[in-house]
Amino acid sequence: MLTPASRLWGVFACAVLAAFLLGCEEIEEPKPWIRVERPQMLFTDTTLLDSYDKGVLNWRLKTAYLERWADKEIVTVRPVFVDIYDSIGERVAFLRADSGSLDMTFTYVYAYGHVYALTPKGASVRADSLLWNKKDNLVRTASYVRVVSEDGDVLQGVGFESDAQFDNWKILSNVTGIFQDAAKRMKDEDKRQAEAERLSNPPSSSSQASKPASSPSRKAPPRGLPPKPKAGKP
Secondary structure, eight states, rough: OOOOHHHHHHHHHHHHHHHHHHHHHHOOOOOOOOOOOOSSSEEEEEEEEEETTTTEEEEEEEOOOOOOOOOOOEEEEEEEEEEEEEETSSSEEEEEEEEEEEETTTTTEEEEEEEEEEEEOOOEEEEEEEEETTTTTEEEEEEEEEEEOTTEEEEEEEEEEEEETTSSSEEEEEEEEOTHHHHHHHHHHHHHHHHHHHHHHHHOOOOOOOOOOOOHHHOOOOOOOOOOOOOOOO
């Protein structure tokens, strides 16, 4: 039978053992506070950005996500939908891409990822990226580009340059193409050129050479009859 002293000693021993075991556990230090960087400007709904040239709407960019970081002047958007307008404010062309970036003053727009543009004449442009610069109002890329004309011709090459409305454009190098009804169109073109040359150079009217007028001659009297005497003075 345990005496009170032995019981007290047992309780004390258990307390010492528990304190020892707790002291051996690794003490977790509080984790330092980590600041999460967040963009200064963030829109996750439909957002419109307009660009004007001399008071006339030039481009209208529509996106579903827009962000801008505090230490940068670059705005990142995705996706990119751009309506392009002419000098009187009429919508003439369209551009779309997976993503894009621009600065706060709208001096450039860089679209990249499955870029697709539709020109006023109905041609379509596909490229990896397109860059519009407000300074010269031109659209450029150094990447591969593929253009399907309004007639169905397919042109492809490296490098592309166009005005902001995609009205006048050119592929810069390594151009190859597939032309629809090429033989027929060449024949029609030859006919048009021949007709144009005929109209510009009409044949000169040839004047018939006139024979010199012969002087009247007297008829010889019939044979066997004396010639009529000339009337003389009496």
